[in-house]
Amino acid sequence: MREAAARRRPADPPVVRAAALARSFGDVPAVRHVDLVVRAGEVHALVGLNGAGKSTLLRLLVGLLRPGAGTAELWGAPAWDAPAHVRARVGYAGGGRAYGELTVRENLRAAARLHGCAPRDADRRADALVERLALGRWASRPARTLSDGNRQRLAVASALVHDPALLVLDEPTSALDPAGVIEVRQAVLERADTGAAVLVSSHHLDEVARVATTIHVVHDGRVVGTLPPDGTDLERQFFRTVHAAAVS
Incomplete structure (x- = not known):
């Protein structure tokens, strides 16, 4: 686990803010009522099973998809309509x-x-x-x-x-060998240590726990819980959280 960069001030606006964010494809909900705040220097990981909605959520958060409902903001600007100088960050x-x-x-x-x-x-x-x-x-x-x-x-x-002031990586290590995983991990840590915000999706709990300040569990298009990056038996906690969401 790592701490957010000390240079962040509490009064700084969030880099990313989502409120009741949702998106469907046809009649199929892909992202449902997500609330999320990411600040400078923080590394937020999205973990979930295949088809949980992680990639769609990331694309909504950075303005690559238009929300069906709710809002996604980058530094206070609507992500979908963000001006060029915001997108450039x-x-x-x-x-x-x-x-x-x-x-x-x-x-x-x-x-x-x-x-x-x-x-x-x-x-x-x-x-x-x-x-x-x-x-x-x-x-x-x-x-x-x-x-x-x-x-x-x-x-x-x-x-x-x-x-970038916001680095967003969707499954960045899924095809990498162990050396490549270490290289990407170090690049993420170095970027966050400059005060940048980072969002990363992954299947690998042990790996994201090495870089994340917050781990979000995504299931069926929803953020259904968070896991402590410094916790023990993360895989068990993950499946317990997913199971509780599935039967609720």
């Missing part, structure tokens, strides 16, 4: 998407340039993240040739390249 990695014909280094340069970095600064940032996430062997290869694990590394690097 967010780094999002989900699905491992990249420009397939561009090399790894070119993808990172492009991401930096899209966020307003000058050419030389974009080059510097790309090179630093190639090194940081152990992508050097593949830096000159087209992204379409990467393994699933290296695509995931590239997605995380692209989300980090502009030093």
